[in-house]
Amino acid sequence: MISRIACPAGPLRSPKALAPRPGGFPFAKQGVALMNLLEELRGRFAAALRALGEDDARWLEQVVPAKDPRFGHYQANMAMPLAGKLGRPPREVAQQIVHHLQVDDLCQEPEVAGPGFINLRLRPEFVVAQLQRLKTDPRLGVPRVSKPRTVVLDYSSPNVAKPMHVGHIRSTVIGDCLYRVHKFLGHHVIGDNHIGDWGTQFGMILYGYKHFLDADHYRQNPVEELARLYRLVNRLVSYRQQQEELPRLRQQQGELRGRLAQLESQTEATEDPKQRKKLRRQLQRLQAQLQELHQQIADTEAAIAQVEADPQLAELARQHPDIAQRVLEETAKLHAGDEENRRLWREFMPACLEALERIYRRLGVQFDVTLGESFYQDRLAPVVEQLLELGVAQESEGAVCVFLPEESAPLIVRKKDGAFLYATTDLATLQYRMERWAPDAVLYVVDHRQSLHFRQLFATARLWAKRVQERDPENPLTKLLDCELTHVSFGTILGSDGKPFRTRAGDTVGLESLLDEAVEHALRIVSRNDDAKPTGPELSPEQRRRVAEAVGIGAIKYADLSHHRTSDYVFSFEKMMSTTGNTATYMQYAYARIRSILRRGGVDVEALRSSEDPLLLESEQEHRLALALLRFPEAVAEVLVDYRPNLLTNYLFEELATHFTAFYEQCPVLKAPSDPLRRSRLVLCDLTARVIQKGLELLGIQTVEQM
RNA sequence: GCGCCCGUAGCUCAAUUGGAUAGAGCAUCGGACUUCGGAUCCGAGGGUUGGGGGUUCGAAUCCCUCCGGGCGUGCCA
Numbered sequence: 001m002i003s004r005i006a007c008p009a010g011p012l013r014s015p016k017a018l019a020p021r022p023g024g025f026p027f028a029k030q031g032v033a034l035m036n037l038l039e040e041l042r043g044r045f046a047a048a049l050r051a052l053g054e055d056d057a058r059w060l061e062q063v064v065p066a067k068d069p070r071f072g073h074y075q076a077n078m079a080m081p082l083a084g085k086l087g088r089p090p091r092e093v094a095q096q097i098v099h100h101l102q103v104d105d106l107c108q109e110p111e112v113a114g115p116g117f118i119n120l121r122l123r124p125e126f127v128v129a130q131l132q133r134l135k136t137d138p139r140l141g142v143p144r145v146s147k148p149r150t151v152v153l154d155y156s157s158p159n160v161a162k163p164m165h166v167g168h169i170r171s172t173v174i175g176d177c178l179y180r181v182h183k184f185l186g187h188h189v190i191g192d193n194h195i196g197d198w199g200t201q202f203g204m205i206l207y208g209y210k211h212f213l214d215a216d217h218y219r220q221n222p223v224e225e226l227a228r229l230y231r232l233v234n235r236l237v238s239y240r241q242q243q244e245e246l247p248r249l250r251q252q253q254g255e256l257r258g259r260l261a262q263l264e265s266q267t268e269a270t271e272d273p274k275q276r277k278k279l280r281r282q283l284q285r286l287q288a289q290l291q292e293l294h295q296q297i298a299d300t301e302a303a304i305a306q307v308e309a310d311p312q313l314a315e316l317a318r319q320h321p322d323i324a325q326r327v328l329e330e331t332a333k334l335h336a337g338d339e340e341n342r343r344l345w346r347e348f349m350p351a352c353l354e355a356l357e358r359i360y361r362r363l364g365v366q367f368d369v370t371l372g373e374s375f376y377q378d379r380l381a382p383v384v385e386q387l388l389e390l391g392v393a394q395e396s397e398g399a400v401c402v403f404l405p406e407e408s409a410p411l412i413v414r415k416k417d418g419a420f421l422y423a424t425t426d427l428a429t430l431q432y433r434m435e436r437w438a439p440d441a442v443l444y445v446v447d448h449r450q451s452l453h454f455r456q457l458f459a460t461a462r463l464w465a466k467r468v469q470e471r472d473p474e475n476p477l478t479k480l481l482d483c484e485l486t487h488v489s490f491g492t493i494l495g496s497d498g499k500p501f502r503t504r505a506g507d508t509v510g511l512e513s514l515l516d517e518a519v520e521h522a523l524r525i526v527s528r529n530d531d532a533k534p535t536g537p538e539l540s541p542e543q544r545r546r547v548a549e550a551v552g553i554g555a556i557k558y559a560d561l562s563h564h565r566t567s568d569y570v571f572s573f574e575k576m577m578s579t580t581g582n583t584a585t586y587m588q589y590a591y592a593r594i595r596s597i598l599r600r601g602g603v604d605v606e607a608l609r610s611s612e613d614p615l616l617l618e619s620e621q622e623h624r625l626a627l628a629l630l631r632f633p634e635a636v637a638e639v640l641v642d643y644r645p646n647l648l649t650n651y652l653f654e655e656l657a658t659h660f661t662a663f664y665e666q667c668p669v670l671k672a673p674s675d676p677l678r679r680s681r682l683v684l685c686d687l688t689a690r691v692i693q694k695g696l697e698l699l700g701i702q703t704v705e706q707m
Numbered sequence: 708g709c710g711c712c713c714g715u716a717g718c719u720c721a722a723u724u725g726g727a728u729a730g731a732g733c734a735u736c737g738g739a740c741u742u743c744g745g746a747u748c749c750g751a752g753g754g755u756u757g758g759g760g761g762u763u764c765g766a767a768u769c770c771c772u773c774c775g776g777g778c779g780u781g782c783c784a
Contacts, residue, residue, distance in 0.1 A: 038723090064723055077726055080764060090764070114727055115764055159784085199784070373784095399782050408709065408780075415782045422784050449778055451711060491712090492777085529746065563720070566712075568777080570719065574733095579746035581732035582720085586746080593744055600743070638723065650721070654731070661748075670743040707746095 035130075036143055036633040038065065041074055041103065041120065048100035054082065065631065072111070072119040073627060079116035090116030127626050128615045134629065134687055135609045140694050142633045144186030151187055152433050153179050155445035156365070157194045160352040160372070161201035162230050164359055164511040166501050166571075167447075170490045173560045175445040176365045176700045177645045178488070181636060184698060190368050190437055194429065195356070197349065197372035203331030204233040205348060206341055207323070210330075212316075222351040232316075237324045239307045239317055242300045249297050256290050299506075332419070335377070345374075359511060363553065364700055371429075379428035380420040384413050387427075390467040392460065402460045411456040423457060430461050434483070435476045441484035443643065447492070448566065454487035461485065488643045491568040493560075501571045515553060521573045522552035525585070526707055539706060547707045551577065551585055554701040558584030561699050562649035582653040584701050587692055590657055592707045594689040599705075601670045603682055616680040621663040625684055628659040632691050636698065645699060652695045660688050 042060040049059055062078040079094035086093060094112040101110060101118075106126050111119045134141050155175020158164045175191070182189035208229030218225040263286060267279040307313045320326070334341040353370070360366070384400055387393035393402045398416030413424045433442060444454060465480035472478075495501040503509055526547050530537045539547065559576035562583075563569040577585045598605060617623045635651030638644070669685055672678035693703045 061724085062726085064726085067723085068727075071727075075726085080726080083764080117727070157784095196784070397781075401781075410781060412782050417782080419782085421782075425784095448712070450784085452779055453784085455711090489712090525746090529744095532746090533744075534742070535744095567720080568713085572719085575719070578733075583732090586732095589744090589746060593746090596744055634723085642724080646721080647723070650723085650731095654721085658731090664743090665748055668743065672743095706744095 035141070036637055037106075037122075037630060038063065038074070038634045039637070040106070041076075044101060044103050044106075045076060045078075045097070047102065048097050049078075051100040052096060065634070066119065069624075071113065071117065072121040074107075074120040074122075076118040076120070077116075079112075079118060083116065094118050122627070124617060124623070127623070127630065128617060130630055131615050131626055131683075131687070135683060139184075140632055140687075140691055141630065142184065142636050148187045149440040150437055151182055151189045152437060152439045152442045153182070153189055153191050153445070154194050154443065155179070155191070156360075156367075157196065157446070158356060159196035159199065159201050160349070160356065161197075161205050161226065162234075163227050164356065165508040166493060166511060166514055167508060168511060169493065169514075169556065170447065170560055171445045172360075172363065172365055173557045173700065174488070174490060174565060174643075174645060176363075177561055177648075177698065178443065178445065178639070178643055179366075180698045180700060181639045181645075181648075185636065185640065190439070191366065192433075193367040193370040193372075195370060195372035197352070198335070198374040198377065200327065200331050201230060201234075202334060202345065202348075203327040203329075204237065205230055206330040206334065206344055207327045208233040209344060211320070222348075223355040226348060226351065227355075233323065233327065235307065235313070236317055236320060237327060239304060239313075240321070240324050242304050246297070246300055246304070249293065249300065253290070253293050253297065256286065256293060260286050260290065335419070359515075362515060363557075364702070371432075373425050376425050376428040376432065379431065380424050383424060383428045383431065384420070386468075387413060387460075387464060390464065392464050392467055402456070402463075404456060404459050404463075406459070407452075407456055409452075409456075411453075411460050423453065423460075426457050427461060427464070430457075430480065431477055434479045438476060438479045439483060441486065443484075443486050443488050445488045445490070448489040451487060451489055454485075454489075458485045458487075486643070488565070490565045494568050494570045496570060496572060498570070515556070518552035518556050518573060518577075519548050520552070521577060522555065522585075523548035525577055525579070526551060529707070543706070547704045550702040550704050551588060551707065554584035554588060554696070557699060557701055558587070558649065561645040562653075564646055565644055582649065584696070587652055587657065587696060588701075588703055589707060590660065591689055591692045591696075591703045592705060594660075594685050594692075595705050597669055597685055598682065598689070601682065603686075605686055608679070608682055608686060611679070613676065613679045613683070615683060616677055618677075619663075619667060621659070621666045622681070622684060625659045625663040625688065628655045629684075629687050629691055631655060632695070635695075639698075648695060648698060652692060656688065656691060656695075 042063045045060055045063050046055075046057075049055065059078040059082065062081075063074065063076045066072050066075045076097070079097060080090045083090035083093045091112055094116040098110045098112060098118060103110065103120065106122060108121045108123055111121075113119050130141070153175060155178075156168060156172040158168050179189055179191045205226055209226075212229060212232055214225060214228075217228070260283070263279060263283050267276060267283060270276045270279060307317055330341060334345060384393065387402065388395075388400060393400050393413055395401075396403075396410065399412050400414035401410035401412050403410045411423050412421060413427065414420055430442065433439060446454070461480055462485075465477050468475050469478040469481065493501045501509060523544060526539070526544050530539045530544065555573075555576040559569070559571070575581075576583055579585055579589060615626075617626050631651065635648050635655070638647045663684065667681055669678065669681040672681055696703055
């Protein structure tokens, strides 16, 4: 397996160059570069291991921040596994590594502990020197990568014809965060919103426009009217489908009941207890299935009844009995180049895009390009032709399929009616991306239910590229062969009932109304807090609104980003805007509080940052806080190792905020016992605020000066 | 049926990808303090990491098996 952990790149500066000069302050400002400490240490270990004849980068992953402060600041664990390989006792191996390790400019004498752990403790002077540099560094110590990658990031990807809903949150928010982190680290990243602007939903709008248009409404608010048309047609189509489906469901129910009865008597008749148990289990499963089917039938019946109870809807349904078919025809006409449908499509698009843009503006999300499905139309037929010609795909039951040995189901790239699919567009899109950007990686931020699709897509794309390479090694598509293709998958947002998040009526929740609700909730919290201030409220209604917007939207984003990407999580306004715990609200509040200290202290932060005052890390709390600040670069870099934003939120909360509060409790700042100590502590405050701000910014979350 | 993912404290989630004594926040209980912004801090209880077996110096993490759940699975995206 290829590890994505970045190897310390390039020749390292000789440790000698950093060694303390006799008689001089060893860490004069100009002598120390800002660094990702972890990577720097890994580089040092790489050198030591090379001296022992080992150059496997895997060992370097075993250099990690120490889990327990008793073990120092960093620890290296490679001596134990290496001992097995070398056939020598692990402690001896550890000693040998230490012998070759040159870290005396950064660390105190390394210790070998336990079965063979190498524990490292940073030298206080080094910590102070690094912090001094941080004061004036706009990047807060985060270095740019030495080898920038070109990365295409595919995220958000809503359908333009229908309003965005809760299902789009995770892709948009995680994608945006990854975009920001890539950019900040110096990668060349292309944010691409692969919108659905060419599918069946457009057929629905076209059909709706031709039959149900409210012209006045359309003139006044085209987006709203189009959304209304979409919902109306969608409802009528569903109604028809449900009507067709109901008999089939009932038949299934009958069959299932029959099987159940059969199994029941079979179970009764079985003597063998083991066999009986097995049958019982089958019985249980069958009963569960039946239960589910009952529910499904009930839901379907309810949906049908709802339409029929509405005289207007029922009338429309009667007038448009073949609506499902007609919608597909409208879509097909659009694809075939029908003049009117193309004209309408062009007419609708700007309004649809503007509606999306409004939400993105509110979320603070940006893209470099928005190339929807329609953009790749001309490529679809040639792609399929080429796949057939190269023997990657073949015809089967009238459709064109790619059969992969490792997958049981084929990837279908052309339906038997000649239409192209999602998979076809994805292949064409990859081809285009290779031609235009020749990226080192293409990342798809898409929910986990599509993992099979992406496995098939990636395998097919590679096979395709390989066949192309055999004929035409210069073809841009061959770049695909050493391009990372990753499905950055994520779990489902659940309601408090543990089921996918929906309204009480069972509809999906619109994104915009969700944001409104969050902001309202935030406004209540902000107002309550402002009213309760000992010196009286200090925010105007306007300011409260602005703060609430930052708090509400920040809360939604942070809740999403702070959870492990692959797991499902429960959506709850209370939890995400809790003022204690790992939330955006807490982090924003911590920031505002620190800024308030600086304000009340009448501190000129510019002067503070540029001053040469010494930093005094006398207490344990100050020292720990300083170390936490120095670890920001590691936390940022780690996000991209496995595309995990929650590693950054973990850092902000557990590492930084925790150590800051400990410091804040124990170390008076404005009332510090001496002026130099006061200034030193103000520097720590300022740095903490800046790291919080930058960290939240990388998550796409705003900070406010007062709240 | 087959495939993928998951199961961690009463609840919601972490655990630097195999490291030392599995951590936070809610909730519960007990403390602190004349607010540098109390939206605070400190402490306690709470765990056979779904069960069992295996791999090795070392397992929540890897392998096997069973139990329980989610998702997907030939013409949607």
